[in-house]
Amino acid sequence: MKRKWWKEGVVYQIYPRSFYDSNGDGIGDLKGIFEKLDYLKELGVDIIWLNPIYKSPNADNGYDISDYYDIMDEFGTMEDFDKLLDEAHKRGIKIIMDLVVNHTSDEHIWFIESRKSKDNPYRDFYIWRKGKGNNPPNNWTSAFSGSAWQYDETTDEYYLHLFAVKQPDLNWDNENVRKEVYKMMKWWLDKGIDGFRMDVINFISKVEGLPYDYEAEEKGGQPGFKYYANGPKVHEYLQEMNREVLSKYDIMTVGETPGVTPEVGRLYVDYDRNELNMIFQFELMDIDSGKNKWDVKPWKLTDFKRIMYKWYQGLKEKGWNSVYLNNHDQPRMVSRFGDDKEFRVESAKLLATFVHTWQGTPYIYQGEEIGMTNVRFDSIDDYRDIETLNWYNEMIQKGHDPKELLEAIYKKGRDNARTPMQWDDSENAGFTTGKPWIKVNQNYKEINVKKALEDKNSVFYYYKKLIELRRQYPVIVYGDINLLFEDDEKIFAYTRHFEGQNLLVLMNFSKDQVEISLSRELLEKDMKLLISNYDVGELREKIFFKPYEARVYLF
Incomplete structure (x- = not known):
């Protein structure tokens, strides 16, 4: 088996908005991450994955990028980033960036130009279609509820957005789009970053003609999904990306790939195919989903084992796995797969044992290493996530009970992972001296970094030991x-x-x-x-x- 640093490393995922606020505006920032590098060094992690820090109007917390070459104002400046990268490298910690290239913000200059006229040079950077009468071009739906099409009266056409209205999909069939993306990737890699986590990268190729999805209409499911997940040219484009960019650097790549089986997943990571190092699979994340993610059902350990072993066998010796139980889009793992009350510490350690002793690169999501839990806000007004709010409003309009909706949000909402990092037991958990952009979990006086560092039996030190053991024993x-x-x-x-x-x-x-x-x-x-x-x-x-x-x- 080929030995690689990205197989042996441990990744720590940072959601910058919620990590640490250095200037009291209630929003985490790059200087805040810099101030906590020694904490991460103490934990022992090798790699930081930063959620998007690029210029963005924040319709989807940075996943709607208006300028790939600049930093979001709230997070700081490019100088702040350069210093963070330099100081992380001095501590032996690598940094990988979130690459969001299935879509941009509607405030990106490409889209501003694209929507001006049908003969604009940037028109074909995005996916535009005429409507069918007063209806959108097809029945595809957005991951954030509603149609995946937005009418634009300037040119009397619709543009495709698989996510928020302010996130128009790029047209990867346009060679100029791909060239611009590769140019931008090289710019960041030349700056010294150590790789990319690629957002919904298996959505970049859509089936020609963008067919109407009759099957999803009849049988359920998300209309359109089968026509853009693992599309016809996705491997061709990733191999081109590898030739033009990735192969020229010693970096780590991980693709977010909803809707893949081990057989399909292997195509992305097979060592001989020259695409990506590893992917995130979502089969385990759907273990407690019924008709959709909000329809929560009990999960079984036998299913958990079957899924993980199937993926291990599916990629074994051909490619590499990533191992995670939570992230910025998922509920807290100790609340979902453990017991976040009576046995919070024990179950947090148990889940860490699994993640760090299974084959694959382990990912720690910020706060996981102190056993942070899901949050129960009293009101929908306390939530900030666009997916959660859109779904709640859609269900309310259909007459659903608000209490039942909130119960589903308590279990599966993305804001469970996005409450501020709990640093100590002072006001706002030591995250900010101002008013936090989203409320802090009320259990911060009990669960925080300061307390964890003072207790030799804490979840933190258990993680630290797991990471040390991984370095010591190649079998792990x-x-x-x-x-x-x-x-x-x-x-x-x-x-x-x-x-x-x-x-x-x-x-x-x-x-x-x-x-x-x-x-x-x-x-x-x-x-x-x-x-x-x-x-x-x-x-x-x-x-x-x-x-x-x-x-x-x-x-």
Whole structure:
């Protein structure tokens, strides 16, 4: 197996708006990240992934970019970024940027020109179509509710936006669009950044003719999705991107790819195909989704194991996995997959054990390392996320009960991950001296960095040890995986093997005490306990695992 720094590294994702505010305006910024670099160095992470920091009117918190070559005013200046990059590198920490090139802001100069007239040189930078009578060109819907088409009276045509109205989709079939994107990527890479996380990168190629989606209308699902997810030329374009840009630098690339199977995913990451290093798959993130993400259903550990093992096997030896349980678009993992009340600390450590001992590059989302939880705001007025607000308003218009809608938002809303980082127990959790752009989670007096750093048994130090172990034992990075107790609904266990090193991982994903019976073959091995989230005795044939107990042994 090829050894690479991006396989061995641990990524820490920063949502800049919510990380740390250095100037008291209530919004996190680049200087704030700079001030916390030593904290990240102490944790031991190797790579920072920054959510978008480019110039933006913030219709979707920076994912609507108006200038790829400038910094959002609220976050600071290019000089601030250059200093942050330099100081991170001095500490041995790499920085990867969010690359958002499926769409831009409608305030980007390309779109401003594009909408002026049908013969404007930039017209074909975006996807324009005539309507069907008084209706949009087809029935495709936006990920943020409503039609994916917006009428523009200047030229009496509609433009496509798979996300917000202010996020028009770029036309990747136009070679000039691709050239501009590659030029911009080179500009950032020449500045010294270490790679890209690519936003919905598998949406960039749409099926020719943009067909009406009759099947989704009949059977449900998101109309249009099958015509733009993993579209006809996406691999051609990514291979071109790799030839023109990525292959010329020693960098890390990870693609966000909703709607991929392991078979399709392998096409993006196969070492021989020269596209991306790794992708984010969403199958696990949909484990508790019914008809859609807001229709929350109970999840089963056997499904969790099946999904993760299927992806491991699907990419094994051909490509590389990324391993994550939460991010800026997902609820907090301890609230979703653990127990954020009675066993918050234990289950946070258990989930970390899984992420950091499964094969793939582990991702930590800010606050995860202190066990931050979902938030329950009293009113819809406290929420800021465009997806959440659009969906809530659409459902209210259809007559749904506001209380039921809020319950779904408590569980799955994106603002769960976007409340400010909890630094200490002072006002606003030490995030800002001003009024925060979104309210702080009320549990900040109990859950915060200051308290975590003062407690040697905290979630933080457990993460730190996991990261140290990963550096120490190559089996944690590269070892193959064999599942144990596959059909057990409470125990998740596996062994890993690499170049004479062997690992045994045992985890109780429940709040019950559970008996585990180990094989005589395993018990006869010389087992060394590497890490556990409880004080444990010696390994016996029958062991009683406490609620959310996790252990990792080397043999």
